[in-house]
Every structure is written in structure tokens, then in C-alpha cells.
Amino acid sequence: MPRYSYMKGDSPLHLMDPTWKFLWNFLVVLAVIVNFDILYAALWYVYIFVLIIVVARIPFKSYARAVSFFVGIALFIFLWVVMYYPEGSQVIFEWGPIRTTMEGVLHGVSLVFRVMVIVSLSVLFGMTTDPGRMVESMIQVGRVPYRIGYTAYASLRFIPIYENEAQVITNAHLIRGVGEAGKSFRSKLKLYWSLLVPLLVSGIRRAQVAAIAMDSRAFGAYPRRTIMREIKVSRATKAFVLLHLAIAAAAFYYYIILGHGIQFLG
Amino acid sequence: MTQPIVKVSNLTYYYPEEKEPVLRDIDLEIEPGEFVLLVGPSGCGKSTLGLCLNGIIPNVLGGAIKGRVLIDGVDTRKSTVYELGTKIGIVFQDPDSQLCNLSVEDEVAFGPANLMMDRQEVMSRIDKSLKDVGESEIKSKLIFEISGGQKQRVAIASILAMEPKVVLFDEPTANLDPLGAVQIFALMKALNREKGITIIVIEHNVDSVMSHADRLVLMEDGAIKFNGPPRKLMQERGRFIIDTLGLRIPQVSELALGMKDKGIELSPFPLTVEEAVEGFDRHKGRLEFLPQVRDSAEAEPRKAMVHTDRLSFVYPDGTHAVKDVSLTITEGDVVGIVGKNGSGKTTLTSLLVGLHKPSSGQATVCGLDIGRATTREISGEVGYVFQYPEHQFVETSVSKEVAFSLKAQKLPAKEVGEKVDRVLRLLGLEKLTEKHPYRLSMGQKRRLSVAAMLILSTDMMILDEPTTGQDRRNIENIMEIMLEAKGRGTTIVLITHDMNLVFKYCNRIMVMNEGELVFFGSKAEFCRDFSTIRSSALVLPEVFKLTRLLAERGIPHVPQAYTVEEFMQSTRVR
Numbered sequence: 001m002p003r004y005s006y007m008k009g010d011s012p013l014h015l016m017d018p019t020w021k022f023l024w025n026f027l028v029v030l031a032v033i034v035n036f037d038i039l040y041a042a043l044w045y046v047y048i049f050v051l052i053i054v055v056a057r058i059p060f061k062s063y064a065r066a067v068s069f070f071v072g073i074a075l076f077i078f079l080w081v082v083m084y085y086p087e088g089s090q091v092i093f094e095w096g097p098i099r100t101t102m103e104g105v106l107h108g109v110s111l112v113f114r115v116m117v118i119v120s121l122s123v124l125f126g127m128t129t130d131p132g133r134m135v136e137s138m139i140q141v142g143r144v145p146y147r148i149g150y151t152a153y154a155s156l157r158f159i160p161i162y163e164n165e166a167q168v169i170t171n172a173h174l175i176r177g178v179g180e181a182g183k184s185f186r187s188k189l190k191l192y193w194s195l196l197v198p199l200l201v202s203g204i205r206r207a208q209v210a211a212i213a214m215d216s217r218a219f220g221a222y223p224r225r226t227i228m229r230e231i232k233v234s235r236a237t238k239a240f241v242l243l244h245l246a247i248a249a250a251a252f253y254y255y256i257i258l259g260h261g262i263q264f265l266g
Numbered sequence: 267m268t269q270p271i272v273k274v275s276n277l278t279y280y281y282p283e284e285k286e287p288v289l290r291d292i293d294l295e296i297e298p299g300e301f302v303l304l305v306g307p308s309g310c311g312k313s314t315l316g317l318c319l320n321g322i323i324p325n326v327l328g329g330a331i332k333g334r335v336l337i338d339g340v341d342t343r344k345s346t347v348y349e350l351g352t353k354i355g356i357v358f359q360d361p362d363s364q365l366c367n368l369s370v371e372d373e374v375a376f377g378p379a380n381l382m383m384d385r386q387e388v389m390s391r392i393d394k395s396l397k398d399v400g401e402s403e404i405k406s407k408l409i410f411e412i413s414g415g416q417k418q419r420v421a422i423a424s425i426l427a428m429e430p431k432v433v434l435f436d437e438p439t440a441n442l443d444p445l446g447a448v449q450i451f452a453l454m455k456a457l458n459r460e461k462g463i464t465i466i467v468i469e470h471n472v473d474s475v476m477s478h479a480d481r482l483v484l485m486e487d488g489a490i491k492f493n494g495p496p497r498k499l500m501q502e503r504g505r506f507i508i509d510t511l512g513l514r515i516p517q518v519s520e521l522a523l524g525m526k527d528k529g530i531e532l533s534p535f536p537l538t539v540e541e542a543v544e545g546f547d548r549h550k551g552r553l554e555f556l557p558q559v560r561d562s563a564e565a566e567p568r569k570a571m572v573h574t575d576r577l578s579f580v581y582p583d584g585t586h587a588v589k590d591v592s593l594t595i596t597e598g599d600v601v602g603i604v605g606k607n608g609s610g611k612t613t614l615t616s617l618l619v620g621l622h623k624p625s626s627g628q629a630t631v632c633g634l635d636i637g638r639a640t641t642r643e644i645s646g647e648v649g650y651v652f653q654y655p656e657h658q659f660v661e662t663s664v665s666k667e668v669a670f671s672l673k674a675q676k677l678p679a680k681e682v683g684e685k686v687d688r689v690l691r692l693l694g695l696e697k698l699t700e701k702h703p704y705r706l707s708m709g710q711k712r713r714l715s716v717a718a719m720l721i722l723s724t725d726m727m728i729l730d731e732p733t734t735g736q737d738r739r740n741i742e743n744i745m746e747i748m749l750e751a752k753g754r755g756t757t758i759v760l761i762t763h764d765m766n767l768v769f770k771y772c773n774r775i776m777v778m779n780e781g782e783l784v785f786f787g788s789k790a791e792f793c794r795d796f797s798t799i800r801s802s803a804l805v806l807p808e809v810f811k812l813t814r815l816l817a818e819r820g821i822p823h824v825p826q827a828y829t830v831e832e833f834m835q836s837t838r839v840r
Contacts, residue, residue: 132368154366171621172658175645177674198656206363212322213364216356217377218348226379
């Protein structure tokens with residue numbers, strides 16, 4: 001089971017047009033990275049967290065499971081930064097190559113919040129966006145050529161089929177005595193390696209049939225095709241995204257151009 | 267005189283970088299409204315011919331082509347694939363590969379929308395096409411929510427939405443259960459008779475489609491061998507088609523050929539059970555049925571190979587795939603497992619070899635407790651042949667592939683070599699030892715996958731749909747080898763959609779439906795209880811239907827026969 005998979009819902013974040021939502025994600029990330037202040041990053045994190053839990057109504061458990069892997073990475077980055085931070089004057093601890101400073105700790109905490117904002121945004125996007133709608137929006141709103149959009153469709157359709165097929169092949173190989181599930185790492189590696197060729201062969205064959213079936217139904221006949229469901233982006237969505245555009249622009253101007261941002265790195 | 271809708275002249279075709287042509291000098295004309303059945307052994311070029319008709323060859327796939335193909339008067343080489351798409355559409359074997367959208371509605375809209383038709387027109391075509399295939403109610407469903415048969419009908423609807431004059435079906439029923447197949451054939455007939463659409467069908471499973479066809483085209487080695495009315499060809503060339511080409515003909519036609527040898531000519535030469543009944547009825551005075559010899563082997567109690575007690579399995583996503591299955595398979599049994607796609611057949615056999623661990627209940631297989639034993643332990647006792655041979659290949663040459671199975675047994679190299687040679691000879695693969703498994707033909711791949719299991723000489727063999735997409739010769743080849751194994755005491759479990767296969771080779775039938783075992787018994791019990799078995803996927807073999815109808819006509823002592831051979835053995839002509 002993918003950790004990011006779409007969960008049905010009817011919150012404003014679910015209803016938001018995927019292309020505009022993507023743009024919004026980008027703006028938030030931009031606003032967050034222009035300033036290293038801990039409070040600033042923490043505030044953004046709380047904001048996104050509230051959107052996820054309260055507005056999108058994603059169960060905390062699902063959210064926690066989705067970000068758990070990245071929390072580990074964030075902590076690793078934190079330790080890395082804290083353990084060795086050449087700048088800064090307020091030394092807390094020094095031993096051999098390890099030099100921990102107050103500035104280092106603050107920088108580390110800030111980094112953790114920023115990583116969490118970015119990860120949470122992508123979780124929010126993944127869990128509130130219907131992949132089918134996303135492709136449709138990419139084509140209509142994002143003006144992506146439909147031939148490219150359909151490649152995304154095809155992969156959405158075929159991924160579950162391939163997963164299933166990989167399981168069947170794994171079973172076939174287990175029976176023949178290639179590796180044994182739940183045993184040593186080496187044995188697992190061997191099993192995965194042996195999956196590669198059969199999965200590729202059947203993947204190529206399937207893709208060929210799919211391509212022929214699509215060509216036979218006039219795929220790519222013209223640069224555009226009939227739009228079956230016209231996507232209308234709501235005013236609320238536009239206003240919401242424009243508001244964040246203003247915030248991101250202001251933050252960029254204030255912290256970067258005017259240089260008010262707290263810069264730990266020199 | 268109307269112009270033929272399909273006109274192929276002097277067509278010879280080479281795939282890119284191949285020296286041998288796949289099609290040689292093909293000449294074929296098809297009139298508007300005809301229903302043409304195209305058959306031939308695996309690899310004879312029939313699918314390639316199909317791709318030539320809609321211009322995919324050579325416009326997309328390339329290769330060297332000689333001769334001409336005209337569809338509705340348009341030369342495929344001077345046209346485009348999308349223009350030809352409005353004249354001829356193709357429905358393929360695998361429902362999953364040919365559908366490329368997420369929802370049913372989008373799938374049917376796909377072609378017309380690509381042609382930039384306006385939205386209203388596309389909408390009305392969606393409704394009309396879905397209605398024509400009888401699937402209006404699933405319009406708003408997602409593709410992954412619908413069954414295999416429905417997917418195939420959606421694929422047909424998506425072709426009909428292009429409003430083609432010709433629809434070509436390339437083995438459309440190979441992945442469907444028996445009833446699903448019958449429904450697709452009925453749909454083809456309706457499209458042909460009611461809508462006037464020209465139908466071309468490529469198919470191995472000809473029992474229920476032969477009588478629909480106006481014409482039969484037989485291909486061998488890239489060339490057309492025979493071309494004519496099915497009845498005439500069955501009557502005059504039936505033996506040749508069975509014995510030399512290695513193909514199937516309807517069971518009742520095969521029966522009629524046998525009766526002819528005994529001196530009775532059924533007329534008209536039957537293609538359907540009903541015609542055969544009429545034919546036999548006319549000669550009933552000359553028919554004599556011998557009492558059937560029942561083998562008494564049932565008397566002595568035999569060892570239980572598989573015993574399960576309320577065996578259940580639930581997938582992590584909550585699907586209850588096997589529910590409370592209790593059964594006993596005894597030594598020497600040949601058990602056929604039938605049922606709809608997704609009814610739990612494969613999950614059950616996966617449980618038996620330890621690939622899944624039971625959620626509740628228990629089972630022993632060859633004396634091993636499946637809850638405790640590992641797959642490796644069980645696979646030392648039970649061979650398992652998978653549906654697609656490629657799935658189980660792990661080596662780079664035929665002989666290594668077979669030898670691989672013996673690895674775990676740590677035998678001396680000489681002994682391994684001898685065993686491998688013996689098995690490869692048995693399966694007719696001895697000349698291909700150094701070939702890469704993936705480079706074999708379909709039939710050879712199938713035999714290799716069986717060889718790799720046979721060499722282990724296990725007490726039990728499980729075969730999961732071993733005959734999908736294989737021609738009759740390949741199927742019989744595999745089954746004869748299985749029978750030899752049975753002769754040595756091997757117990758065989760066969761998952762299949764092919765009822766003829768079940769009735770020819772199995773002594774026990776198991777029916778699965780929605781995870782439950784709804785029937786387990788002999789062939790006679792199956793036929794007796796047929797109407798009450800809870801499964802909507804099954805059909806009775808034609809020969810059995812014939813005998814029952816003959817008995818209903820009051821013809822005395824009609825034997826209970828399930829296969830052509832059984833019927834012939836117990837029938838004498840006065």
C-alpha cells in the first residue's frame with residue numbers, strides 16, 4: 001500500500017483544483033524557505049498541520065504513518081547539523097571534531113520544521129487529490145499536451161496490475177526455490193533480482209498492446225481532443241492561492257531583498 | 267455486386283529485422299455483413315494479419331510489406347491509423363492491457379474524443395455503445411471495479427463508439443470463464459445480425475462460435491490453407507484440421523466425423539448440439555448403445571493427499587478470498603477446479619502450497635501441515651505450474667531451467683544431467699537445450715514450465731490454467747504428459763475455464779464461488795446437480811447435452827458420455 005494514497009473526501013482541500021493546489025504548494029514552500037527563524041518555520045508548520053487535520057479531516061494516524069519515514073530523516077539532519085556546526089560563537093559542547101553551538105541547535109530545529117512543512121504539504125496533496133482528476137486538470141488547466149497526460153493515466157491504471165503481477169511472479173519463484181520470504185537479506189535480494197526480467201518482459205508486452213489499442217482508437221490524431229468534463233476553477237480557490245502568492249512575494253521581498261531574514265549561514 | 271469491405275491481395279509481410287515472412291501471399295475478400303472465423307495453430311500469423319487490416323502494420327510497427335490491403339476501398343498504406351479506426355476496430359485478448367482510462371465512460375469516449383467530435387455527439391455515442399453491449403448501468407463505474415467479462419464488453423463498446431464497419435476480435439474469450447465466453451459470442455452474433463457489422467473472429471475455443479460464422483478461414487504457416495463455409499470445411503476437412511493442423515472443431519462435428527467412419531452420415535453435417543440431435547434422431551433405428559463399463563477402482567479406500575478443515579483466507583485489504591473450505595483429495599485423483607474469475611480458485615491452491623498462511627482453519631498436504639511448513643518444504647512434495655510460463659522462468663537456457671529445480675536436492679552432476687535429458691526428451695524439447703526460455707514458442711514455453719516441475723517427480727501437481735491461449739495440440743500434449751504422471755500415482759489438481767478439458771481428463775470436479783466451495787463431486791454428480799450449483803460461470807459439455815437431449819427424445823439406453831471418445835466407444839451401428 002502506498003503511504004500517500006488518495007483518501008476520498010469533500011473538504012475544500014479535496015475540492016480544490018489539483019493544478020492550482022500544486023501551485024499553492026509551491027508558493028508555501030517558497031515562503032517557508034526564505035527565512036531561517038524558528039518561530040517563523042514553526043508557525044508555517046502549525047498552519048499546514050491544522051489544514052491537514054482540521055480542514056482536510058485526515059485522521060492523525062494516517063498522517064503520522066505517512067510522515068513517519070520523513071520524521072526519521074528530519075531527525076537525522078537535525079543531529080548532523082547540531083553535531084558539527086562550524087559557525088556560531090555560543091559553544092555548548094566541544095569534543096574532537098564535534099562542536100555544538102547554540103546557533104547550530106537553532107538552525108537544526110528550524111531545518112526540521114521546514115522539512116516537515118514540505119513533507120506535510122506533499123502528504124496533504126497526495127491524500128486529498130484524486131489522481132484521475134489531477135491528470136484531467138493537468139491537461140485542461142495546466143495545458144499539458146494530452147499525449148503526455150495520458151501517459152500519466154496509463155501508469156495510474158497499470159501500477160496496480162504490475163504490483164499484482166510482481167506478487168504472482170514472486171510466488172512462482174518462491175515455489176521454484178529462489179529465495180524464501182522473510183529470510184536473509186541476501187535471499188530477498190536474489191528474489192527481487194529474479195523478478196526483474198519477467199516483469200520487464202510482460203511490462204513491455206502489455207505496453208505494446210496498450211499502445212496498439214490506443215493507436216487503433218485514433219490516439220494522437222490531432223493536437224487536442226474533445227474535453228468531456230470542463231474543469232471550472234472556483235473563485236475561492238483562486239482567491240486562496242492568490243493570497244498565498246501575496247504572502248510569498250512579501251516574505252521574499254522582506255527577508256531576501258531587504259535582508260531582514262535571520263541567516264545562520266554567514 | 268457490392269464491393270468487398272476487406273480486400274487483401276498478395277499480402278506478404280516481414281516483421282522488422284526478420285528474414286522469414288510471417289504472412290505469405292495472403293488473398294482474402296470479405297463481404298459487408300459477413301461473420302468470418304479465422305483459426306490456425308499458435309504462431310501461424312493470424313494476429314499479424316489482424317494488425318495488417320487496421321493499418322497498425324505497417325504504419326506503426328514497420329517491417330517490409332508486399333501486396334495490398336483495402337478496407338472499405340481505402341488502401342491501408344495510403345491512409346492513417348486513425349482514419350482506419352473509423353472503419354475497422356480490434357478487440358484484444360487481455361481486457362486489462364487494452365483499456366487505458368480510469369472510468370468506463372472515459373474509456374468509451376476515448377476514440378470519438380480523439381477524433382475531436384463535439385461533446386454532445388461523444389455523449390450520445392457513449393450511451394448508444396454501452397447499450398449495444400448491454401452494460402448501460404456500469405457507465406459511471408471505474409475500470410478496476412468491474413469484472414473481466416464486463417471489461418471485455420467495455421472494450422467492445424469503446425470500439426463501437428468509433429462506429430466501425432468491421433470489428434475484429436483477437437481471442438476475445440481466452441481470459442474469460444465459460445459463460446462469459448458464451449455471452450461474448452452471443453454479443454458478436456447480435457452485432458452482426460442486428461447492426462450489420464462485419465465480424466472477424468480469431469479464436470481457439472470454437473465450440474460455440476462455429477455455428478455463427480458464415481465463413482471459416484484456416485491459416486497455417488502464414489498462409490491461408492482453407493477458406494469456405496464452416497459446415498463444408500468441417501465435413502470435408504475436419505479430420506485434417508484436427509489431426510494435421512492440431513486444432514479444435516466443435517465436439518458435435520468431431521462426433522459426426524466418427525459416426526461417418528461407422529457408416530452413418532448425419533445430415534446436415536452438425537455444428538451445434540441441436541443439429542446433431544436432429545441428425546441422430548433420423549438414424550435412431552440403426553443406433554445401438556452398449557452398456558457402459560464402470561471402473562470399480564472407487565471400491566478400495568485411498569490415501570488422502572490433501573485434507574482441509576474449514577480453511578479460510580482473508581487478504582490484508584479485507585477480501586475474504588477463501589471461506590470455510592473443507593475437502594479431501596485422495597491419491598490418484600485428477601481434480602478440476604472451476605468457477606468465475608476471482609472466485610478464490612488460485613488463492614485456495616496458493617494456500618495448499620504455503621504461499622499464503624490460512625487466516626483460520628487448517629489443512630494438511632502430503633502429510634505436511636500448511637500452517638507450519640514453509641513453501642520450500644511443501645514444494646518438495648507438490649509441483650505447481652503457473653498460468654503464464656514466463657512467470658516461473660529463472661534461468662538462461664532450457665536445460666539450466668530444468669536442472670534448476672533439482673538444485674535443492676544436491677544431486678551429483680551426472681545424475682542431474684541424465685534426469686534433465688530424460689524429461690526434455692519426454693516433452694520434445696531435447697533439440698532446444700541451449701535456447702533462452704524466453705525465445706521459445708508459446709507451446710514450447712508451456713512444455714518447459716511443465717518439464718521444470720515434472721523433473722521433481724512430486725506426489726502431487728497443481729496446474730493453474732495451463733491451457734490459456736494454447737491450441738489443441740499443445741493442450742493435448744500437456745495433458746497426455748499429466749496422464750503419464752498420474753499413471754505413476756501423481757495426484758493432479760487443475761484450475762481451468764475449459765469445461766471440455768475437465769470432462770476429458772478429470773474424475774472429480776470442484777466448483778468455487780465467492781470463496782466458497784459450492785460443489786465437489788464426480789462428473790455424473792456435477793451434471794445431475796448442474797442447475798442447482800451456485801455459480802454463474804459454468805456450462806455443460808456439448809456431448810453431454812447431446813446425450814441428454816437424445817434421451818429426452820425417447821431413444822433408449824443413451825449412454826452418459828461427456829467426451830467424443832466416450833460417446834463413440836459406447837455407440838454401435840446396426
